[in-house]
Amino acid sequence: xxxxxxxxxxxxxxxxxxxxxxxxxxxxxxxxxxxxxxxxxxxxxxxxxxxxxxxxxxxxxxxxxxxxxxxxxxxxxxxxxxxxxxxxxxxxxxxxxxxxxxxxxxxxxxxxxxxxxxxxxxxxxxxxxxxxxxxxxxxxxxxxxxxxxxxxxxxxxxxxxxxxxxxxxxxxxxxxxxxxxxxxxxxxxxxxxxxxxxxxxxxxxxxxxxxxxxxxxxxxxxxxxxxxxxxxxxxxxxxxxxxxxxxxxxxxxxxxxxxxxxxxxxxxxx
Amino acid sequence: xxxxxxxxxxxxxxxxxxxxxxxxxxxxxxxxxxxxxxxxxxxxxxxxxxxxxxxxxxxxxxxxxxxxxxxxxxxxxxxxxxxxxxxxxxxxxxxxxxxxxxxxxxxxxxxxxxxxxxxxxxxxxxxxxxxxxxxxxxxxxxxxxxxxxxxxxxxxxxxxxxxxxxxxxxxxxxxxxxxxxxxxxxxxxxxxxxxxxxxxxxxxxxxxxxxxxxxxxxxxxxxxxxxxxxxxxxxxxxxxxxxxxxxxxxxxxxxxxxxxxxxxxxxxx
Amino acid sequence: xxxxxxxxxxxxxxxxxxxxxxxxxxxxxxxxxxxxxxxxxxxxxxxxxxxxxxxxxxxxxxxxxxxxxxxxxxxxxxxxxxxxxxxxxxxxxxxxxxxxxxxxxxxxxxxxxxxxxxxxxxxxxxxxxxxxxxxxxxxxxxxxxxxxxxxxxxxxxxxxxxxxxxxxxxxxxxxxxxxxxxxxxxxxxxxxxxxxxxxxxxxxxxxxxxxxxxxxxxxxxxxxxxxxxxxxxxxxxxxxxxxxxxxxxxxxxxxxxxxxxxxxxxxxxxxxxxxxxxxxxxxxxxxxxxxxxxxxxxxxxxxxxxxxxxxxxxxxxxxxxxxx
Ligand SMILES: Nc1ncnc2c1ncn2[C@@H]1O[C@H](COP(=O)(O)OP(=O)(O)OP(=O)(O)O)[C@@H](O)[C@H]1O
Ligand SMILES: [Mg+2]
Numbered sequence: 001x002x003x004x005x006x007x008x009x010x011x012x013x014x015x016x017x018x019x020x021x022x023x024x025x026x027x028x029x030x031x032x033x034x035x036x037x038x039x040x041x042x043x044x045x046x047x048x049x050x051x052x053x054x055x056x057x058x059x060x061x062x063x064x065x066x067x068x069x070x071x072x073x074x075x076x077x078x079x080x081x082x083x084x085x086x087x088x089x090x091x092x093x094x095x096x097x098x099x100x101x102x103x104x105x106x107x108x109x110x111x112x113x114x115x116x117x118x119x120x121x122x123x124x125x126x127x128x129x130x131x132x133x134x135x136x137x138x139x140x141x142x143x144x145x146x147x148x149x150x151x152x153x154x155x156x157x158x159x160x161x162x163x164x165x166x167x168x169x170x171x172x173x174x175x176x177x178x179x180x181x182x183x184x185x186x187x188x189x190x191x192x193x194x195x196x197x198x199x200x201x202x203x204x205x206x207x208x209x210x211x212x213x214x215x216x217x218x219x220x221x222x223x224x225x226x227x228x229x230x231x232x233x234x235x236x237x238x239x240x241x242x243x244x245x246x247x248x249x250x251x252x253x254x255x256x257x258x259x260x261x262x263x264x265x266x267x268x269x270x
Numbered sequence: 271x272x273x274x275x276x277x278x279x280x281x282x283x284x285x286x287x288x289x290x291x292x293x294x295x296x297x298x299x300x301x302x303x304x305x306x307x308x309x310x311x312x313x314x315x316x317x318x319x320x321x322x323x324x325x326x327x328x329x330x331x332x333x334x335x336x337x338x339x340x341x342x343x344x345x346x347x348x349x350x351x352x353x354x355x356x357x358x359x360x361x362x363x364x365x366x367x368x369x370x371x372x373x374x375x376x377x378x379x380x381x382x383x384x385x386x387x388x389x390x391x392x393x394x395x396x397x398x399x400x401x402x403x404x405x406x407x408x409x410x411x412x413x414x415x416x417x418x419x420x421x422x423x424x425x426x427x428x429x430x431x432x433x434x435x436x437x438x439x440x441x442x443x444x445x446x447x448x449x450x451x452x453x454x455x456x457x458x459x460x461x462x463x464x465x466x467x468x469x470x471x472x473x474x475x476x477x478x479x480x481x482x483x484x485x486x487x488x489x490x491x492x493x494x495x496x497x498x499x500x501x502x503x504x505x506x507x508x509x510x511x512x513x514x515x516x517x518x519x520x521x522x523x524x525x526x527x528x529x530x531x532x533x534x535x536x537x538x539x
Numbered sequence: 540x541x542x543x544x545x546x547x548x549x550x551x552x553x554x555x556x557x558x559x560x561x562x563x564x565x566x567x568x569x570x571x572x573x574x575x576x577x578x579x580x581x582x583x584x585x586x587x588x589x590x591x592x593x594x595x596x597x598x599x600x601x602x603x604x605x606x607x608x609x610x611x612x613x614x615x616x617x618x619x620x621x622x623x624x625x626x627x628x629x630x631x632x633x634x635x636x637x638x639x640x641x642x643x644x645x646x647x648x649x650x651x652x653x654x655x656x657x658x659x660x661x662x663x664x665x666x667x668x669x670x671x672x673x674x675x676x677x678x679x680x681x682x683x684x685x686x687x688x689x690x691x692x693x694x695x696x697x698x699x700x701x702x703x704x705x706x707x708x709x710x711x712x713x714x715x716x717x718x719x720x721x722x723x724x725x726x727x728x729x730x731x732x733x734x735x736x737x738x739x740x741x742x743x744x745x746x747x748x749x750x751x752x753x754x755x756x757x758x759x760x761x762x763x764x765x766x767x768x769x770x771x772x773x774x775x776x777x778x779x780x781x782x783x784x785x786x787x788x789x790x791x792x793x794x795x796x797x798x799x800x801x802x803x804x805x806x807x808x809x810x811x812x813x814x815x816x817x818x819x820x821x822x823x824x825x826x827x828x829x830x831x832x833x834x835x836x837x838x839x840x841x842x843x844x845x846x847x848x849x850x851x852x853x854x855x856x857x858x859x860x861x862x863x
Binding site: 002003006007011013014017096097099100101103105106264265 | 550551552594597600601602603604621622623625626629630632636637638639640641642646649650651653654655656698702
């Protein structure tokens, strides 16, 4: 257990040292999300928002739209930075460092979650700062805001880490995982309700959205920040179930990967 | 110039045949699909057709789904054209074949035209899929092909082409493709009126948006196809596209010349 | 002692033939290989490209699982207990991969050390000693991307020593290094075996390296061990020829006849020149003594004599040629 913890820390430290100098994350995890956020906000201005409360309790003013969207984007930012960390798994494969990791007796699960956590702390603070500024400037500031924000962060961190673990394992599995990323990224963003409240979805879309833990994390966080009487207990249960399922899937896949690599040895075989 | 275009066309065709960029195309189509799906969901399921006054005012009561479908199609096509043409020289740099291209006294414009023509087929596939998505969401695209709209499409392609050359110079200068292109596309999709009227933006961003030929192209195309106006009452927009494209082509040619000299010095110096 | 018995590795993989057609391919990379590594000894594994050296090493390092066979390290079954085994072995590959280029030497070692669960203060102490040993103390805070090839290779060695392994596997450690650095490296390797009593397995393409370093040699071809022994044993058993070249003055006809007589059917004799003759004798056994006795009994003065020892490279090439 102590070793596991040590590995998680070491992995996070490595990530930090490794990516500290790369400025590309300032674009992919700060500038682009900000542009896309405003793009989305303005897209909503084509609509008559005074009618919104009838359809979704979440949005009843420009302010609440802003908070709705910014929580959506910040949640997505958390999850997307996981995909980025998984991407780097590809580089580790190619550089042979993955083989060096496997050479050691380190617990793979610890490595995988260390990677997710590392990427989180490394990447999301920028956009999160931006988001908090937006939320504060939208003047819905209240006293318990300062207790709500940490809770929201905890929920995002937990669910994104679990998600990131799975992503990392998938990228361990296949060097063609980039395709998967292509196929998974946009649907997740859309169906999790980053930009459109999921409760207004038609049934088929709701069924898809249940799969993504981001959906439930967002429901809870928005419930807290926007103070609606959303059934957040229900969302919390759904989130826990989906996280547990993802965790189990991660472990199963990891066992398979481990066996696959030990049998075929094609970790650096290109 | 024509010969160079033909040769480049032929070579790219062969490369594309050997390794068809499936993942790229599928990725673009998925992105395009969701670019329409988002406003569609808001319109149909969330706000149930309640369009704001300002949208109606700025767009002359346009049909919303048609409006955003056209925006999405333009954006996806613009992005793929600019990427494929704009990245051509950069790719040669990365793959180490740039030297041989630079050594020939061939015309750069010809080279890029070859790239442009070669990818038209793939653009057309994307266009059809996007139009299919749009129509199945209820967009009214049946009037899309007319003499006038074809003229606008040609003008638009010219605009994309000139931007692609600018992109090409920037990439060669910064030696980076990923950040440059994605930043440009994010900005472009935000300011040029892809999914909402440019008039919603703050004034300074509106002025900025007219740096992109696509802003004028989109406005022109929508007026013709949705509002069924004649191109003759929008000659100012035509002029804007021509001036911008011409300007960019000129600037890009000069930049490429200068960069080329530098690159040659670096490669052989 | 590390004892591997009857190791085999069969790779099964798909090769795409066209868009949808896939063919299953079975590749027997290693067949029935048995070998031993004693503590304090350096064992060489040589063979041509694709012979199965790396595959063998990866099995020993627990990176891949043998299809059949057994590996015991001091009676620990390392195929079953590979996590335990990984603590007492390490693998060092040649080339510049396997380390993080954007990190410094210190940071690399801190990371890899943590993967072995080494406590922080012990680790720091160890890093200091190891860096000292491979001579990277001064550049330990520079990112690896600014290192030369030789420095990177030394860092690889340092990395391989981080868990204080009892057995070290070196896969072409001198690949691409200049002669000075390669020489330096060989002296490290020797020291590891002699001073630290580590068991070392080494693959390489340079025969001279094997000759200089190895206490015992395995020659592998197409996945099979085709010959083994100490360098001297191999020379003795496998040499196909000894060559003696003498330069003599006034070789009388009598002497020539008698010499040919003695060596008849046993060796190949060629004699060239006038006044000063060159005699070349190629034989399987060494007849130097007989030749000298014969010549001196006829008062032929020997000006110069060269005995060509069997050459290890020649032997290896021969063995490999025969095993084709
Ligand atoms: N993961 C793998 N999957 C399929 N075949 C493999 C794999 N790894 C190695 N092989 C094959 O097994 C054979 C032995 O390869 P190996 O890498 O062990 O050779 P080697 O002796 O180390 O060669 P070299 O001197 O080139 O390093 C080769 O034919 C190789 O193609
Ligand atoms: Mg090898």
